[in-house]
Amino acid sequence: MKIGIIGLGLMGGSFALAIKKKYKDRDEDLEIIGYDHNPQHCLEAIELNIADKIADDITELYELDLIIIAIPVDSIIKVIQELKDVSKNTTIVDFGSTKEKIVNSIPKEIRENFVAAHPMTGTENFGPKAADRKLYKGKIVVLCNVEENSKEHLLKAKRVFQDLGMKILYMDAKEHDVHAAYISHMPHAVSFALANAVMAQQNPKDILAMAGGGFRSMSRTAKSSPTMWLDIFKQNRDNLIESVECFIKEMQIFNEYAKKEDWEAMNQWILNANKLHEIL
């Protein structure tokens, strides 16, 4: 198998390490060809054994078995226009965090080849050095609008995600973006806001000296790179705004109960929150 990876950061790099391990264990041939606009990432990817070689031009990926696109959503939308002329046998899989705009911009020539995927994993770190072979294992991947893929390309993509040890969910792209706003994008905004609320105080250092595990867990994602998250926030703006409003409403309900000292109502509100973990 020959796999091209566009974007050699956390997601692309982790993918390469995981799939290489799998193929090595099975004693099967695998070649990874990396492609990244950042020359430093290309160098690091070779050093870290993420890529076996680097393509200087995107056309070098046209005859591969599989192309993984692991870059921000706005860049995905641009780069897929340059992939119109790939071989009929090349499966393309993108790892974008929002799906509707991507699905709507896939050139018709490669619509059958193009499997729109969102692996629900990541860390607050970025770049090839952040790559982690275990990033995907046991995690969810959402595949969107697969009825537009040919059987053969879908099968290849599914096998790859199974090789990574992922659980596959199927969803409409529009529905995916609404759900992703609630489960990932809005919570990231919450983590940034939590950090900013503390930083806005007179003495953030004195406050942070008291930080326990709870605060650390909740503010961990506030480390995340603005480059990546601004892109996601832009791409999923409407759903995001709605989910943030829904969340703010819950915070206001909480503060109303506190102001009115309506502890019985707050008790019910907390019991309702507790129910989340009956599902999760």
Add this chain to the structure above:
Amino acid sequence: MKIGIIGLGLMGGSFALAIKKKYKDRDEDLEIIGYDHNPQHCLEAIELNIADKIADDITELYELDLIIIAIPVDSIIKVIQELKDVSKNTTIVDFGSTKEKIVNSIPKEIRENFVAAHPMTGTENFGPKAADRKLYKGKIVVLCNVEENSKEHLLKAKRVFQDLGMKILYMDAKEHDVHAAYISHMPHAVSFALANAVMAQQNPKDILAMAGGGFRSMSRTAKSSPTMWLDIFKQNRDNLIESVECFIKEMQIFNEYAKKEDWEAMNQWILNANKLHEIL
């Protein structure tokens, strides 16, 4: 050493397991006498080797070397009125999550004996079965208004926290409560609100099927018991309301930027949030 523990739940139980291990390693004598209104907790504490025996009446604790009070704040305020007549050699340490009201309600007879402490640790679980010997190790404990303690009692309390492997911070009780609102109480409200925002959607199961590590970390504390948290929210109401308002303001700023598509301002806002981790 003879130690009485009032409250045999997560905090009291974990304390007992940790201190027992320490004394066993040093081959020193230690006896733990438990006291809890919940007979089931008393039974479990004996079974789990948390307590060596159970006191039926609080007066049985009056001559011990140390009394740890690990119950909700409103119960602490009640129980300390019953401890007025302890021996002059008995050190009392409470583990309450808010400190100002407790400090203001300590009977003058035991003011020198009473060390007001807040160990900055915990989990979303509760009861003796949740006890974990490593809960305190490496964590922060805040001691408040220690200038009102006698040297001897303060020293005994400090030694105990050092035995647990904790780092000691000193703080004014009023200041502690403001900081605790930002670092612990408001973030818990945020976690409950996050859970409720998802539960308010048409299809929470479909959304939660996509949950990755980030959402799990942020909503973990939404499992926490209302009994304990209502008490904390009541005791620290004014600081809590203010910190929640400050947090809501940050969420509203975020949503304003999104609505106006002012991505440059949002970029700065995220970069400011990133700075938290230069301190933390």
